[in-house]
Structures are given as C-alpha cells and as structure tokens.
Amino acid sequence: MKTRVTQMLGIEHPIVQGGMQWVGRAQLAAAVSNAGGLGILTALTQASPEDLCKEISRCRTMTDKPFAVNLTILPTIKPVPYGEYVDAIVESGVRIVETAGRNPEPWLPAFKKAGITVIHKCTSIRHALKAEAIGCDMVSVDGFECAGHPGEDDVTNLILLPLAARRLKIPFLASGGFADGRGLAAALAMGADGINMGTRFMVTEEAPIHHSVKQAMVEASELDTTLIFRSLRNTSRVFSNSVAKQVVAIEAQAGETQFDDIAPLVKGVRGRELFETGDLEHGVWSAGMVIGLIDDIPSCQTLLTRMVAEAQTIISERLQGLLADS
Numbered sequence: 210m211k212t213r214v215t216q217m218l219g220i221e222h223p224i225v226q227g228g229m230q231w232v233g234r235a236q237l238a239a240a241v242s243n244a245g246g247l248g249i250l251t252a253l254t255q256a257s258p259e260d261l262c263k264e265i266s267r268c269r270t271m272t273d274k275p276f277a278v279n280l281t282i283l284p285t286i287k288p289v290p291y292g293e294y295v296d297a298i299v300e301s302g303v304r305i306v307e308t309a310g311r312n313p314e315p316w317l318p319a320f321k322k323a324g325i326t327v328i329h330k331c332t333s334i335r336h337a338l339k340a341e342a343i344g345c346d347m348v349s350v351d352g353f354e355c356a357g358h359p360g361e362d363d364v365t366n367l368i369l370l371p372l373a374a375r376r377l378k379i380p381f382l383a384s385g386g387f388a389d390g391r392g393l394a395a396a397l398a399m400g401a402d403g404i405n406m407g408t409r410f411m412v413t414e415e416a417p418i419h420h421s422v423k424q425a426m427v428e429a430s431e432l433d434t435t436l437i438f439r440s441l442r443n444t445s446r447v448f449s450n451s452v453a454k455q456v457v458a459i460e461a462q463a464g465e466t467q468f469d470d471i472a473p474l475v476k477g478v479r480g481r482e483l484f485e486t487g488d489l490e491h492g493v494w495s496a497g498m499v500i501g502l503i504d505d506i507p508s509c510q511t512l513l514t515r516m517v518a519e520a521q522t523i524i525s526e527r528l529q530g531l532l533a534d535s
C-alpha cells in the first residue's frame with residue numbers, strides 16, 4: 210500500500226505506533242519498524258535527555274529502518290526540561306518526531322532547522338488546522354475512542370476523519386480505535402493516509418510490559434475503559450481497574466476536585482511499576498476502547514502482515530465486489 214504517509218516516512222505499511230509512556234522503548238519501536246511500520250520511542254519514558262540519546266542509539270542497533278521519537282507536552286507532576294529533550298532528539302539525528310499534548314510551536318524551529326518531519330497528534334479539527342498552519346508536516350487525528358488523552362470534545366473518528374479529509378491539505382493518520390485490517394481499510398476509505406495505534410501495540414510479544422497486563426487486555430471488552438481527570442479538563446482514557454474507579458469516585462464528589470486529592474493514586478511511577486510487576490491494581494494505565502477487538506498477543510510482524518493482508522482483501526474483494534456487475 211502506497212500512501213502519502215508511507216512515502217513521506219519511508220515505510221512499507223501505513224501503520225504507525227503512537228508514543229506510549231513506559232511502553233515506547235527500543236525493543237517495541239524497533240519491532241514495529243522492522244515489521245514495516247513506524248516505531249516510536251517515547252522521550253519522557255527516559256529519565257533524562259542523556260538517557261534518551263542512549264535509547265535512540267540502542268534502537269539503532271536493533272533496526273536500520275526509520276523510527277521516530279514522541280515528545281508529549283502535557284501537565285506533569287514533575288517539571289520537564291523540554292528544551293533539553295528537543296536538543297537530544299536533534300543531536301541524535303532522529304528524522305521523524307511525533308509531538309502531542311500542547312501546541313508544539315515553540316519547538317518547531319529547532320526541528321525544522323534539522324530537517325525533521327513533524328507529526329502532531331491532536332484531538333480536534335481546529336487543532337489539526339492549527340498544526341498545519343504552524344508548519345507541521347502531518348497530523349495524527351485522535352478520536353474519542355483513543356487511549357490516553359482524547360481531549361474534551363468527545364467527537365469520535367467517524368466524524369473527525371472525514372472532516373480532516375475535507376479540511377486538511379497535509380497528510381493525516383487516523384488514531385484511536387484501530388486494531389485490525391477492517392479498521393485500516395475504513396481509515397483509508399475515510400481519507401486518512403494511514404493509521405496510528407497505541408493499545409494494539411501494547412498487546413504484542415515485543416511490548417516491554419508484564420504478560421499479565423497484556424492478558425488482562427485480551428480478556429477485557431470494549432466496556433472496560435473509563436475516563437479520569439474529566440473534572441480537571443485533562444481527560445484520560447484508562448483501563449477500568451479499582452484504582453481508576455476510585456479516581457472517578459473522588460472526582461464525582463461535591464465541590465471542585467483538586468489534583469492533590471488524586472495525585473497519590475495516579476503517579477506515573479505507579480503505572481511504571483504496574484507494567485513491571487503485573488500487579489493490575491497498583492496504579493492506572495492508558496487503554497483504548499479497542500481492547501474489545503484484541504484477542505491475542507502476536508509479534509509485531511505477525512500483526513502487521515495480518516492487518517495489511519486483511520485490508521487488501523477487503524479493498525480488492527469485498528469493496529471491489531460491491532461495484533462488480535452482477
């Protein structure tokens with residue numbers, strides 16, 4: 210499949226692995242890239258800009274295909290030295306960056322000067338248009354279904370993607386709710402140039418997290434996610450475990466929720482420990498509604514080969530067949 214995304218990113222399949230805190234490490238990014246997609250390292254998973262440089266080098270030893278780095282600009286408990294992470298990305302010679310969260314404008318001159326292709330991930334058409342206007346090369350449009358931060362508009366991809374196709378000039382990836390060839394074919398039909406997946410890539414052999422987390426997601430249904438931080442206007446879709454339910458209950462109490470009331474439950478380090486130990490009630494973790502479509506733990510190679518074959522069959526047989534003379 211050739212699309213503007215495969216051509217611009219120099220990849221075989223129009224499938225990208227979105228940045229994932231504590232999951233987007235070299236072994237996963239390299240596996241996705243080796244399978245013909247675009248793997249992405251998550252900058253803030255690395256404790257310091259120096260560690261990010263080392264992780265980029267490690268990834269290079271595992272793949273000679275293109276891979277990217279995600280830089281997520283969101284409110285954090287500990288302040289982040291964003292400028293230093295940007296320098297680390299530029300100095301490491303990375304060719305593609307995925308930005309997400311707040312407006313990436315302050316960091317664009319440094320990326321552009323280095324000739325880096327910038328994909329900005331956003332959750333609304335107005336933000337996608339803004340990203341195009343400030344010079345991003347591509348956007349990822351994250352629908353309400355997505356894991357992590359869906360924004361506050363609650364618009365699903367069936368609306369967002371055709372809107373993006375109508376209004377954007379730059380290529381765009383459909384993100385949120387994709388796990389199989391049906392989704393890939395549908396995204397392309399709606400005008401996207403490819404797809405971006407998070408949750409599906411968490412549940413692969415190479416994702417560097419405990420097997421119990423992957424198994425819980427295989428067993429879960431599309432009803433097993435919940436939205437936290439709604440009251441703080443920093444909504445996040447996570448797996449609906451006891452800790453997430455506790456956070457939702459605190460947010461539902463009368464009066465304004467203070468972040469301090471929930472901070473001990475949602476600390477990033479607890480999420481990291483949960484992924485390491487497999488203790489599913491130790492913290493919260495991002496997961497999308499698409500867990501309802503996930504029922505195995507394949508390698509990235511198997512997953513991508515299967516998805517692309519399925520999408521090709523749908524396009525060439527099912528859809529083409531609908532047009533054939535009867």
Ligand SMILES: Cc1cc2nc3c(=O)[nH]c(=O)nc-3n(C[C@H](O)[C@H](O)[C@H](O)COP(=O)(O)O)c2cc1C
Binds near residue numbers: 232355494498
């Ligand atoms: C465990 C996990 C962690 C994530 N962390 C980040 C992150 O740090 N930065 C970011 O931009 N997106 C993050 N995301 C969102 C993904 O990059 C992607 O946009 C999203 O998962 C797409 O929806 P899907 O899960 O339905 O495929 C995360 C997703 C998951 C599942």
